[in-house]
Amino acid sequence: MALEKQAWExxxxxxxxxxxxxxxxxxxxxxxxxxxxxxxLPNEEKVEIFGLLNNEEAAIILGEMELEQQAKILSLLSPKVAADILSEMPYDDMTDLLGELKEDLKNKILSYMQSDDAEEVRELLEYPKDSAGGIMTTEFIAFKETLTVKEAIKTLRELAPSAETAYYIYVVDEDEKLVGVVSLRELIIADENQILREIMRTNVVSVQVDTDQEQVAQMVQKYNFLAIPVTDKDNKLLGIITVDDIMDVIEEETTEDIYHLVGTSEVEGTTLVEAKPISIAKTRLPWLIICLLGGLFSGSVISVYEETLNAIVALAFFIPVIMDMGGNVGSQSSTVFVRGVATGEIPANKMFRYFLKEIRVGLIMGLICGLTIALAASLWQGLPILGLVVGISMFCTVTLAATIGTLVPLIFTRFGIDPAVTAGPFVTTIKDVTGLLIYFYIATVFMEYLM
Amino acid sequence: MALEKQAWExxxxxxxxxxxxxxxxxxxxxxxxxxxxxxxLPNEEKVEIFGLLNNEEAAIILGEMELEQQAKILSLLSPKVAADILSEMPYDDMTDLLGELKEDLKNKILSYMQSDDAEEVRELLEYPKDSAGGIMTTEFIAFKETLTVKEAIKTLRELAPSAETAYYIYVVDEDEKLVGVVSLRELIIADENQILREIMRTNVVSVQVDTDQEQVAQMVQKYNFLAIPVTDKDNKLLGIITVDDIMDVIEEETTEDIYHLVGTSEVEGTTLVEAKPISIAKTRLPWLIICLLGGLFSGSVISVYEETLNAIVALAFFIPVIMDMGGNVGSQSSTVFVRGVATGEIPANKMFRYFLKEIRVGLIMGLICGLTIALAASLWQGLPILGLVVGISMFCTVTLAATIGTLVPLIFTRFGIDPAVTAGPFVTTIKDVTGLLIYFYIATVFMEYLM
Known part of the structure; x- marks a missing residue:
């Protein structure tokens, strides 16, 4: 789909x-x-192109870039030109973009804009970025319930609404309260002389202006809407959120979840490719330092069993495999659980049942991994008793890792904490410490046969 | 939104x-x-309810369940009733559902369906499930380019197309080849006497019937379409894919990616909550066994340095922290890279530049983690030289883990292998082996000062 160089010239x-x-x-x-x-393109050419485009074209093309890229381009243009281009954008995109700019540039651009546009944007800027209010647009079609289908179609033709807002016609009463919805399709196929109240659906699903964007996305996904209306607590219609914005929210929230699983987060206000290495390092270091302390704590378990280890150094050879396996099983269990909760595949009322099943999964995997390593260790070191010790430890570690890997995010979810954010370091440390404790405890018990 | 018990009764x-x-x-x-x-509800009540609903209602409600749930309910009903309900569903949903059933039940239901419906479904069943053909519906609106706007609206009113297919009108020539598209919105606001050729957009983005569903989803996301047309290689229009199905594809593909990151996959044909423990264990064991071998290999590194370890047992105390940190940094780097490629945040032509940056990120994190652990080790064991050895090892391990964690999926991507599927076990083993090698090599070099 990308243009070739020649075509571009x-x-x-x-x-x-x-x-x-x-x-x-x-x-x-x-x-x-x-x-x-x-x-x-290089910056000078970017500026040249935007000089050659008219404002409407510039607004449409700008609207297709990542927010950070839009902001970068606007800062290359004069505030007056930037204001003219912005005025052609839908209010939600305009607000997102202005919210991304430095305070003084934002105010300068706002001062060049028409006062009603500027007013509207200032109001939208008040809502938190990740709330329904923060992602909604105030351009929507709302008609009174007594309008006839014929009048509605006539008005629509005059308004010529933009593509993203045209597919649902919202119906309001005299107080601007949302009472119904008619899809463009239903309007087209209805009898011209009916009034909207007769053809509208009255069970309108809407969201409150302060609803979290993730929840909005889940509702749009569940009900397969092309847009969802946003109301205040008195059910007054304030705006709508369209499905294209919802897809962006889903991508953003999924990235956030995946990042949290490995203890990092996005660098604010820039893209991965353009972020400074130090800024990227900063997003990852907090979790790494916690893990570092956890790792030292696990090491202290070994130091408790220094005598055992001193007597049989070969025990150290199996520390990596026990730790690795605990780690892998633990992250499999946490990840599958966290994702299952996020997609609704594990509903709230079935979490405990799923947890019990996960223990059985752990037992099966523990049995197979335990037998495999017991055999491998016996053959490698020529010491069946060592194989037995490593095998039993592996069985316990794998079973426990599956249990803990599910239990920790389960408890977090029950207490209303996002498990994706926080479970990781706890699972790692708990499974390391328990795995090593089991291993060295069993080894100490069998010590006389091992020497 | 869920109904309360009373309301339900x-x-x-x-x-x-x-x-x-x-x-x-x-x-x-x-x-x-x-x-x-x-x-x-319990099974008997499910059957009772479906007996009380008419076929159209049953089809709509069934269409909102997960595919596995739909299949389970259909298998409770008689094939004749099932066929009547299915006949009310859109072809794409009908096909997905039939594809989920056991061969003999599927054929029994097909034999009860009208022959043209059955024919259509049999054709759709031929396409691979995860291709454009597998997710498209054959119900779409296509008009000839010489039709006037007035005629088009009149025909639309007669057809009263279903909600999911009504928002774009595709324009075809005499050979059924796709030549343009008009949105319902554009049709409404156009002059009634124009013909479609005059108002249609000619740069129609379409996909081939064998395109992978993930690629289709990326295009719909990029262009913010409500539906995308599917054509054969001669540009003949075969079907359309609507945005609600695309959202399902995105969720499915993301789950697959996340699962692959931890070396597991979904259990085919059932949900997590209903899958048997042994089936879940089967999806995870292959990767675990590979990791088990990797872990043994890492252990063999320690066995090479048995003498060093025998002389200074305290070295074993730091094996966990070095392994954990290598593991964490490695998965952070792989995960961020794999997700960045999936969302397009790291474009193909900037992968190498990003890799170079990741090395610098690794150096910064290595420096900070190395200094922290050097200090902690010196204080804990009262042996500054040991702190130095552990610190240098940590620095090297973290830097290398970041490098390898990005390099392995980068190479996989270059060779056209999905990095999410395969990178995990390799990264784990490589970073374990190199981390332990570095640690014991440095310890051996400094051995005389450590004793």
Whole structure:
């Protein structure tokens, strides 16, 4: 889909000679492809291209870039030009972009904007970024319930709403309260003389303006909506959230969950490729330092059994395999549980039943891994008793790792803490300490046969 | 949103007395909520409810359940009833569901269906499940390019297409080849006497019938479409894929990626909560056995340095922390890289640049973790030289783990292998072996000062 270099040069020549008021370039090319190409150009050429585009085109193309990229380009342009381009964007995108800019640049651009646009944006900027209010747009279609289908279609034709907001017509009463919804499809196929109240669905699913964006995404996914209305606590319609924004939320929230599983987070305000190494290191170090302390604590278990180890040094050869296996089984169990809860595959009322099953899974895996390592250790060191000790330890470690790997995030979930954020370091330390304790305890018990 | 028990009993009473041909129950209740409630009932009650619903309602409610749940319910009903309900579903959902059933039940149900429906489904069943053909529906609106807007709207009103297929009107030439697209919104606001060719967009983004579903999802996400057309290699329009199915694909593919990161996969044909423990264990064991061998290999590194360890047993106390930190840093680096590639945050042409940055990230984290552990080890064992040895080892291990954690999936990606599937065990073993080698090598070099 990406444009080739030659085609791109042709477009540039075309942009230079054409009449800036015509918008036909976007009839032949998709804004997403243009956005990709333009962003990969050197800064001076970026500025040149944006000078050649008219405001509407510039707004559409800008809207297809990552937020950080949009902000970078705006800061290259003059505040006046930036304001003109921004005025052509939908309010939700405009707000997101302004929210990404430095305070003084934001205020300068706002001062160049029309006062009603600026007002609207200032209001939207008040909502937390990850709430329904923070991702909604205030451009939606709302009609009174007494309007006829014919009048509604006529008004729609006059308004010519933008693509992203046109697919549901919301129905409100005299107090602007949301009472129903009619899809564009239902409007088209309805009898022209009916009034909206007769054809609307009254069981409208809506979200409150302060609902968390993750919850909004789950609802849109569950009900397969193209958009969901946002209301205040008196059911007054404030805005809508469209499915394309929901897909971005899902991607963002999933990345956050995956990052949390390995104890890191995204670098704020920039992309991975452009972030400074020190900023990336900062997102990862807190968890690493906790793990470092956990690792030292695990080591202190070994120091308790120094005498045993001193007597049979070969015991040390199996520390890596016991630790690795505990680690792997533990992360499998936590990860599957956390993801299952996130997608709804493990519903709240079945978590405990799933936990009991996970223990049985652990027993099966422990048995097979225990037998394998017992055999391998016996053959390697020529000492069946050592094989027995390592095998029993492996069995206990694997079973326990599966149990703890599920139990810790389960408890966190029960107490309303996001398990993805926090379970990792605890699971690692608990399974290390218990695994090593079991191993050295069993070895000490069998010590006389091992020597 | 879930229904309360009382409300539910009221519905059941209502269903028992009402006229089965009326469909008004879905005017007041959302099918997704009903689906949740019904699935949680005992089997006999499930059958009772489906007996009380008319076929259209049953199809809508069934369509909102997970595929495995749908299959389970169908197998409770008689094949004739199942066929009647299925006939009310869109072809893509019908095909998915039939594909989930046992061969003989599937054929029995197909034999009860109308021959044209059965034919259509048999054709769709031919496409691989995870290809565009496997997830598309053949119900779409396609008009000839010479139709006027007025005629198009009139035909639409007669067809009264279902909600999921109505938002784009595809325009085809005489050979059924896709030549343009008009959104329902554009149709509404267009001049009634224009013909479709005049108002359609000609740069239609479509996918081939054999395109992988993950790629389809990426395109829909990039272009923010509500649906994407599917064509054969001659550009003949075969079907469409709608955004609600794309969201399911994204969830499915993300789960697959996350599972692969920890070396497991989903149990085919059932849900996590219902899968047998032995089936779950089977999905995890292959990777665990590979890791077990890797762990033994790491242990053999220690056995090479048996003499060193014999002389200074305290060295064993730091094996856990070195292994844990290597493991954590390695999974952070792999996970961030794999996710960055999946979301497009790390584009193909910037992978190497990102890899170089990751080395610098590793150096920074290595420095900080190395200094911390050097200090901790010196204080704990009262032996500054031991602190030095552990500190240098930690620095090398962390830096190397970050490097290897990125390099292995980078190489896999370059060779076209999905890094999420395969990188894990390799990264674990390589970082364990190198970490322990470095640690014991440095310890051996400094041995005379340690004793």
């Amino acid at each position: 042709k477009i540039l020549r075309y942009l230079r000679i054409r009449d800036k008021e015509r918008t036909d370039i976007l009839d032949d090319l998709l804004p997403q492809d243009l956005a990709e190409q333009i962003y990969s | 009221k519905i059941l009473r209502y269903l028992r007395i009402r006229d089965k041909e009326r469909t008004d129950i879905l005017d007041d209740l959302l099918p997704q909520d009903l689906a949740e409630q019904i699935y949680s």
